[in-house]
């Protein structure tokens with residue numbers, strides 16, 4: 141899956157500026173963005189997961205340009221148009237209200253900045269469900285990348301490109 145984060149980041153085609161990563165999780169996306177040269181702010185709701193992400197990033201020596209924040213993606217604690225790029229990697233299906241999170245992501249992204257959203261495709265869902273099952277956990281992802289793109293187009297007239305990767309579908313658009 142690390143490779144999938146890298147493919148998503150490479151769609152951005154540049155590595156300058158301030159990026160918000162929504163739903164830090166194990167921080168694969170934060171790490172990929174940081175290696176690409178971005179200054180990253182990464183937000184996560186679960187404090188234990190956030191601490192683990194910090195430990196992992198420190199072990200890899202990869203924390204200098206990443207700020208980890210405890211907070212809720214439904215109410216991002218940032219002013220409007222704070223970030224050059226706003227990203228979320230396979231996290232939207234974990235959100236209580238993905239539309240509200242998308243509203244927030246659009247709000248904090250500057251005009252002409254970029255929004256990048258990845259979601260698990262069918263193969264990715266099977267893979268992640270199986271991994272969780274092996275650990276005695278449950279995982280269910282009902283959302284598809286089309287749910288995301290349709291909402292962004294209907295509400296904000298945002299359109300962009302979709303890349304189909306092995307386990308994920310990746311959507312990139314420019315905020316107008």
Ligand SMILES: C[S@@+](CC[C@H](N)C(=O)[O-])C[C@H]1O[C@@H](n2cnc3c(N)ncnc32)[C@H](O)[C@@H]1O
Nearest residue numbers: 163164165166167168169184185212213229231
């Ligand atoms: C599968 S992980 C995402 C993977 C991660 N982006 C990565 O790069 O490794 C989903 C994460 O979203 C977090 N999450 C769920 N609801 C959230 C919310 N309202 N605000 C912020 N993070 C949330 C979960 O706690 C979980 O750690």
